[in-house]
Amino acid sequence: MSYLIGLTGSIGMGKSTTARMFADEGCAVWDADAAVHRLYAPGGAAVEPMGAAFPDAIVDGAVSRTRLKEIIGADPTALGRIEQIVHPLVGEDRQAFIAATDADIVVLDIPLLFEGRGAAMMDTTVVVSVPPEVQRERVLARGTMTEAQFEAIRAKQMPDADKRRLADHVVITETLEEARDQVRAIVAAIRREMADA
Ligand SMILES: CC(C)(COP(=O)(O)OP(=O)(O)OC[C@H]1O[C@@H](n2cnc3c(N)ncnc32)[C@H](O)[C@@H]1O)[C@@H](O)C(=O)NCCC(=O)NCCS
Ligand SMILES: Nc1ncnc2c1ncn2[C@@H]1O[C@H](COP(=O)(O)OP(=O)(O)OP(=O)(O)O)[C@@H](O)[C@H]1O
Incomplete structure (x- = not known):
């Protein structure tokens, strides 16, 4: 361990x-922001649930950060709702990384x-x-x-x-x-x- x-x-x-x-x-380094990038990319696990909650955030099959920042700017409650979708997926990515590494x-x-x-x-x-x-x-x-x-x-x-x-x-x-x-x-x-x- x-x-x-x-x-x-x-x-x-x-x-x-x-x-x-x-x-x-x-x-060995695991980066939560980088995990979010993977989840938002085309085929990433966050694209579908984010698209359901924020249809305007999807551009070319990916979650657009530019769009998200506009959405957050217009609605202060949006970031909390984004976190509810994204954080459990980030947690899964982190546990998989820890389980797979043999670094001290x-x-x-x-x-x-x-x-x-x-x-x-x-x-x-x-x-x-x-x-x-x-x-x-x-x-x-x-x-x-x-x-x-x-x-x-x-x-x-x-x-x-x-x-x-x-x-x-x-x-x-x-x-x-x-x-x-x-x-x-x-x-x-x-x-x-x-x-x-
Ligand atoms: C707000 C978004 C669109 C900004 O994207 P952008 O590419 O401009 O910035 P980046 O992702 O590199 O974040 C820059 C920094 O903002 C801060 N930050 C990002 N999300 C959050 C958050 N939910 N709460 C507080 N600070 C945050 C962090 O310090 C992060 O290092 C993006 O960060 C996002 O989608 N955040 C929600 C997901 C999340 O909570 N990520 C945090 C790590 S799990
Ligand atoms: N020890 C340091 N000495 C000088 N400049 C630094 C140092 N650490 C970071 N910087 C500079 O500060 C800026 C922010 O650094 P970095 O991107 O590592 O921060 P971060 O906390 O990961 O940012 P974010 O929260 O946005 O993800 C960069 O321009 C980087 O070059």
Whole structure:
């Protein structure tokens, strides 16, 4: 059975970048956002139920994120209804990944780790964090969200300070070097603990 690290952090705080650093240390990484991409793609398990609930969201046999963001922008209750459809499918994908891997450490990159029930199954939890002005700059620099869309997502997420309080480890992602040092220290401590057990 692999050691499970739950990795989370608010939007744009550096989850994917930090997950890649864990992968560089030999950890297997599963990414909840990537699982949603697979579920929304043509033939994905979310296409049919999402089409039934949000017919306008389907474009060329896939769930369109652009359309979904428009729908969420117009109706604040939509995101909750999307989650009810998508989250059970994401949970199935995650369990299948854990069952199939033989890595000693598995990192589960889950934006809603503390908002949902995910944290309880982890051996340890890691939160990535930077000051809010850096977070905003980074997200808006990507050019995939308007400021209003960013604020709508952020308002729905647990505040960064609360996540940091709940986490076993906090990785500061102001620079790549600093973050990589922290990731290496966490992995080394876990491997020492596993060797002693
Ligand atoms: C809202 C959507 C359309 C935005 O798509 P887009 O491609 O622009 O962004 P992406 O998927 O990369 O998400 C960016 C970030 O937004 C945040 N976010 C996404 N969904 C949610 C949510 N339901 N609640 C809070 N934050 C969320 C996360 O921090 C995520 O890392 C998309 O995220 C979506 O369909 N979300 C619903 C499914 C879900 O809950 N996913 C979260 C992981 S299970
Ligand atoms: N340690 C770091 N040092 C410098 N820049 C970083 C660091 N970590 C992440 N970044 C930058 O911050 C931005 C957001 O990072 P990333 O995509 O990893 O965040 P995320 O939390 O996965 O985002 P989302 O919540 O939208 O999925 C990117 O432009 C990335 O290059």
